[in-house]
Amino acid sequence: MLGVSVKDRSKTDYYYARFIAYMKKKHNLQIDEQQKVDKWLMPYISPGCAIDYGVGRILFAGEIAGFLNPMGEGISAGMESGYYAASAIMKYFDDVDLVYANYKESTAALHSYMKRQWGFVARMADTFKEMKY
Ligand SMILES: Cc1cc2nc3c(=O)[nH]c(=O)nc-3n(C[C@H](O)[C@H](O)[C@H](O)COP(=O)(O)OP(=O)(O)OC[C@H]3O[C@@H](n4cnc5c(N)ncnc54)[C@H](O)[C@@H]3O)c2cc1C
Structure with a gap:
C-alpha cells in the first residue's frame, strides 16, 4: 500500500x-x-491535542473528537472513546451537561495519553513542532 x-x-x-x-x-x-x-479524510493537526467532545446532543468519538494517536494504533482510541460516549449517554440520558461531564471525566486518561504521544512526536523533529502543547 x-x-x-x-x-x-x-x-x-x-x-x-x-x-x-x-x-x-x-x-x-x-x-x-x-x-x-x-481515499481517507485525515484530521488536521492543531496544537495542544484539543478535544471536541460534541455539539448539543451529538457526541464525538475517535479521531473526529481529536483522539488522534500520532504513533498509529488509532482503532483502540476510537473504540475506547466511543464506549465512554455511549456509557455517558446511558447513565445521564436526560441531562446533557452531565453526559458531557461524565464523558470528559471518563476520557481524561485517554486524553492525557494522547497529549503525551503528541509531545513525544513534537520532540522527535522540528517538522512536528506545531504538535507541542
Ligand atoms: C492506511 C492506514 C492504516 C492504519 N492501520 C492501523 C492499524 O493497523 N491499527 C490501528 O489501530 N489503527 C490503524 N489506522 C488508524 C485507524 O484506521 C484510525 O485511527 C481509526 O479508523 C479511527 O477511527 P474513527 O472511528 O475515529 O474514524 P474512521 O474509522 O475514519 O470512521 C469515521 C467514519 O465516518 C464516516 N463519515 C465521515 N464523514 C461523514 C459524514 N458527513 N456523514 C456520515 N459519515 C461520515 C466515514 O466514512 C467513516 O466511516 C490506520 C489508518 C490508515 C489510514
Whole structure:
C-alpha cells in the first residue's frame, strides 16, 4: 500500500503522479496490478491535542473528537472513546451537561495519553513542532 497525503484534494492526482514517478526512478517501484484505490479524510493537526467532545446532543468519538494517536494504533482510541460516549449517554440520558461531564471525566486518561504521544512526536523533529502543547 502506498499513497500521498494532501491538504488540497484538487492536487491529489498531481502529487500522487509525482510520488509514483519518484518511487519508480529512485526505488525501482514496479506495479503489476492496482487492486484498489482508496481515499481517507485525515484530521488536521492543531496544537495542544484539543478535544471536541460534541455539539448539543451529538457526541464525538475517535479521531473526529481529536483522539488522534500520532504513533498509529488509532482503532483502540476510537473504540475506547466511543464506549465512554455511549456509557455517558446511558447513565445521564436526560441531562446533557452531565453526559458531557461524565464523558470528559471518563476520557481524561485517554486524553492525557494522547497529549503525551503528541509531545513525544513534537520532540522527535522540528517538522512536528506545531504538535507541542
Ligand atoms: C492506511 C492506514 C492504516 C492504519 N492501520 C492501523 C492499524 O493497523 N491499527 C490501528 O489501530 N489503527 C490503524 N489506522 C488508524 C485507524 O484506521 C484510525 O485511527 C481509526 O479508523 C479511527 O477511527 P474513527 O472511528 O475515529 O474514524 P474512521 O474509522 O475514519 O470512521 C469515521 C467514519 O465516518 C464516516 N463519515 C465521515 N464523514 C461523514 C459524514 N458527513 N456523514 C456520515 N459519515 C461520515 C466515514 O466514512 C467513516 O466511516 C490506520 C489508518 C490508515 C489510514
